[in-house]
Amino acid sequence: MKGSEPESVYWKRRGIVAGVVLVLVVLAIVGLSALGGGGEPDASGEADAAQQEWTAPQPSGSAQRPYIPEPSSEAPSPSASPSPSVPPVEACTAEDLMLQVVAAFDEVRSGAEVPVSVLVASGADTPCTVDLREVAVELAAESDVVYSTAHCETPKGEEVELSDGAGQTVEFTVDGLASEEGCRGARRELPAGDYELRAVLGDAASSPAKLRLT
Numbered sequence: 568m569k570g571s572e573p574e575s576v577y578w579k580r581r582g583i584v585a586g587v588v589l590v591l592v593v594l595a596i597v598g599l600s601a602l603g604g605g606g607e608p609d610a611s612g613e614a615d616a617a618q619q620e621w622t623a624p625q626p627s628g629s630a631q632r633p634y635i636p637e638p639s640s641e642a643p644s645p646s647a648s649p650s651p652s653v654p655p656v657e658a659c660t661a662e663d664l665m666l667q668v669v670a671a672f673d674e675v676r677s678g679a680e681v682p683v684s685v686l687v688a689s690g691a692d693t694p695c696t697v698d699l700r701e702v703a704v705e706l707a708a709e710s711d712v713v714y715s716t717a718h719c720e721t722p723k724g725e726e727v728e729l730s731d732g733a734g735q736t737v738e739f740t741v742d743g744l745a746s747e748e749g750c751r752g753a754r755r756e757l758p759a760g761d762y763e764l765r766a767v768l769g770d771a772a773s774s775p776a777k778l779r780l781t
Contacts, residue, residue, distance in 0.1 A: 656728055659695035664688070665734075666773035668704065668766040670741070674779040678756040681741045681778070685766040688734030697735075697768070699724025704739045706778065707763045714741065714757070719750035743780055 664687065671682040683704050689695055700722035706714035716739050724737050741764070744754040763775035 656694050656696050659689050659691060659697045659729060661768075661770035663691035663695060664697065664768060664771040665690055666702075666766045666768060666771055668764055668773045668776050670764055670776055670778055673777055674781065675743065677759055677780040678743050681743065683739045683741050683764065685737045685739065685773070686734045687729070687737065687766075687768065688732060689729035690732065691729075694728050694730035696726055696728050698726045699735055699737050700726075702737045702766060702768045704741055704764065704766055706741060706743075706757070707765070707775075708757075708760065713762075714744065714746050715748075716741070718746040718748055719754075741778075 667686040667688075669684045669686075675681050685702055685704060687697060687699060687702060689697070702722075702724065703715055703717035705712050705716075720739070723739075724735070727735050729735070743757055745757055746754055757780055759781050760779070762778050762780060764778045765775045766773040
């Protein structure tokens with residue numbers, strides 16, 4: 568066919584083919600550039616999405632969160648506040664004390680043991696304390712004390728608080744033998760006769776009870 572057509576036609580055809588190829592190459596390059604440029608918005612979109620992701624608020628951030636006040640070093644805590652002082656209970660006075668002595672028998676043989684109970688109460692309007700170890704039972708012939716539990720017996724009881732007329736009882740055993748302070752000297756039987764039995768606590772004393780020794 569080359570020999571049947573003029574050589575000019577042949578070269579024209581080759582030029583057209585070469586131009587078409589060149590156009591296709593240019594279009595391909597433009598298309599690739601367009602595709603490459605389209606990826607940039609995606610990258611920026613991903614960056615924007617990354618920026619929009621939630622991040623934990625920092626202490627200085629403005630995000631809403633529970634407010635927990637820190638304890639102030641200047642203000643004392645409730646547990647450190649001083650408790651109100653309670654005034655101590657005062658001792659009962661002799662005028663406030665009421666003593667009562669009761670013997671199991673009102674007549675015994677001289678030298679025999681007699682159980683004796685002493686009731687200690689307070690007539691004060693406010694509570695007061697009393698040491699029951701200071702209570703003693705005395706046996707007197709007129710004004711002469713011939714026997715006392717304070718001479719030879721070990722004190723019994725403890726310090727207690729009395730109020731509202733409530734009382735405490737202390738138990739003793741009176742043996743009917745003469746005694747001296749400090750339990751000095753030989754103890755002897757008291758002579759038969761009538762004696763007064765009374766309880767004492769400091770300057771306070773009970774009403775006397777009669778005890779006859781035979």
